[in-house]
Amino acid sequence: MSGATPRPPSRRTRMSRAARERQMLDVAEQVFGEHGYQAASMDEIAERCGVSKPMLYEYFGSKDGLLVACVTRSKAELLDVTQKAMAAATTPEDILWRGMVAYFSFIDSHSKSFAMLLREPTAATPQTAEAVEATRRQQSTLIAGVLATFAPSAPADVIEAYTQIIMGASERMALWQTSRPDVSAEDAARYMTDFCRQGLSPYLTPAPPRPCAEAPREPR
Amino acid sequence: MSGATPRPPSRRTRMSRAARERQMLDVAEQVFGEHGYQAASMDEIAERCGVSKPMLYEYFGSKDGLLVACVTRSKAELLDVTQKAMAAATTPEDILWRGMVAYFSFIDSHSKSFAMLLREPTAATPQTAEAVEATRRQQSTLIAGVLATFAPSAPADVIEAYTQIIMGASERMALWQTSRPDVSAEDAARYMTDFCRQGLSPYLTPAPPRPCAEAPREPR
DNA sequence: CGCGTAACCTACTGGGAGTAAGTTACCCGG
DNA sequence: CCGGGTAACTTACTCCCAGTAGGTTACGCG
Numbered sequence: 303m304s305g306a307t308p309r310p311p312s313r314r315t316r317m318s319r320a321a322r323e324r325q326m327l328d329v330a331e332q333v334f335g336e337h338g339y340q341a342a343s344m345d346e347i348a349e350r351c352g353v354s355k356p357m358l359y360e361y362f363g364s365k366d367g368l369l370v371a372c373v374t375r376s377k378a379e380l381l382d383v384t385q386k387a388m389a390a391a392t393t394p395e396d397i398l399w400r401g402m403v404a405y406f407s408f409i410d411s412h413s414k415s416f417a418m419l420l421r422e423p424t425a426a427t428p429q430t431a432e433a434v435e436a437t438r439r440q441q442s443t444l445i446a447g448v449l450a451t452f453a454p455s456a457p458a459d460v461i462e463a464y465t466q467i468i469m470g471a472s473e474r475m476a477l478w479q480t481s482r483p484d485v486s487a488e489d490a491a492r493y494m495t496d497f498c499r500q501g502l503s504p505y506l507t508p509a510p511p512r513p514c515a516e517a518p519r520e521p522r
Numbered sequence: 523m524s525g526a527t528p529r530p531p532s533r534r535t536r537m538s539r540a541a542r543e544r545q546m547l548d549v550a551e552q553v554f555g556e557h558g559y560q561a562a563s564m565d566e567i568a569e570r571c572g573v574s575k576p577m578l579y580e581y582f583g584s585k586d587g588l589l590v591a592c593v594t595r596s597k598a599e600l601l602d603v604t605q606k607a608m609a610a611a612t613t614p615e616d617i618l619w620r621g622m623v624a625y626f627s628f629i630d631s632h633s634k635s636f637a638m639l640l641r642e643p644t645a646a647t648p649q650t651a652e653a654v655e656a657t658r659r660q661q662s663t664l665i666a667g668v669l670a671t672f673a674p675s676a677p678a679d680v681i682e683a684y685t686q687i688i689m690g691a692s693e694r695m696a697l698w699q700t701s702r703p704d705v706s707a708e709d710a711a712r713y714m715t716d717f718c719r720q721g722l723s724p725y726l727t728p729a730p731p732r733p734c735a736e737a738p739r740e741p742r
Numbered sequence: 743c744g745c746g747t748a749a750c751c752t753a754c755t756g757g758g759a760g761t762a763a764g765t766t767a768c769c770c771g772g
Numbered sequence: 773c774c775g776g777g778t779a780a781c782t783t784a785c786t787c788c789c790a791g792t793a794g795g796t797t798a799c800g801c802g
Contacts, residue, residue, distance in 0.1 A: 340560060449722070452722060452725070453722055453725030454725075455725050456725040460713070460725075463695070463698070463705075463710075463713040463717075464713070464717060464722070466691075466694050466695055466698040467691040467694065467695060467713065467714065467717050468691075469694050470690040470691045470692070470693055470694020470695065470697075471686075471687040471688075471690045471691040471694075472690070473690055473694070474686050474687065474689050474690020474691075474693070475683070475686055475687060475690060477686075477690075478683070478686040485683075490683075493680070493683040493684070493687065494687065497683075497684060497687050497721060498721050498722055499721050499722055499723060500720065500721045500723050501717060501718050501719050501720045501721035501723070502669070502672060502673055502684070502718055502719055503719060503720050503721070503723070505672070505673030505674075505675050505676040505680075
């Protein structure tokens, strides 16, 4: 590697497409994370790559395409991490626990950029929204699978609803965790698994004024 | 156009500031809801108001300011609706139930624009993010209050975490509900309250392989 | 009736997304 | 070593839209 010396100025290093794309995704993820999608400019991303703007368009088509590519890469990484974590589990509860820890750890390490993804989905075109939604679907499938194992007696609509609940709760929890440095990924995972397992019941008063007959009825 | 306009040419009605502002907010809420924040153009909003763009800037300062004003108005409305609903309740469970129904009903009726708010928070400036976050804080306060009543024995960190969980779950549930016409606001509320009350425990297998000693530990 | 002011306008600037068309460096077969 | 083909890269634009400067009209009111 004679010319691979890390010198930013003067000498422009010409890169292979694959390498340049990877670098662009790294830079884009960072810039999007710093300013948010809308405020990030393609010129800035190009400049930080040491390259001119049309290259970005050559490789990713549009600003939106660049975001989609970032999302897609993260999605793959997240899926990989969570699946690997869950594969090591034995009981359903353990699956849930390990999955949650993996999820919160992942977001913890990618916090800035991933928080952006969670809050800024529909940036411009439906394309982006679709990519983010695809990530959710992927996670949903995973969760729904766990739920089905966890609760084989639950009807489909309840599984679906609870999957959504868990998705939303996890995302909010992740966002909250990034703003609370004293809350570790394990803490977040524990809150989630505890809540999923029993809800509020551990804290209910021992003699609750809860006539089950007239309460908003049981899940059918 | 060839003069086929349904309204007479001199119809340019001059309005009081208050009335015009209200109209602008109505139109903006609709346009933002239709296209999303980023894709919505100030020119279109102005045109639909039958007014020119600088008027919008005169009254709201910026595109962002307009969004913030929309959010603020919706926030007040939502708070009003949920508080009124909860005031009529008797037991803590009833509070939760009524609050949830009110929340989902509100979003159901404002679906397009409110879904936009839920998914598109950090549009441009921190100002907008702040306004949306303020709405969340308001709701969080409400929820945390209910939780404290519901579960007086729960420690503060659990209350905080569970509040976030419920917030996130509700938002996701609301989004899901808008895409599922067969799910009513009451259905959504029922899923939520059931999950909050007991989590997954009703569906757990009667003889669960759950050694509590090594399981991710209980909420402290 | 005229005068102050608030509602409203036309016509512009500026910045960033996206593009057309040209230039340079690297690889590879003679 | 040498051309030439192609992939990496550039300059220099266009267009669209947020935001603005400054002027114009209509309404209330003394």
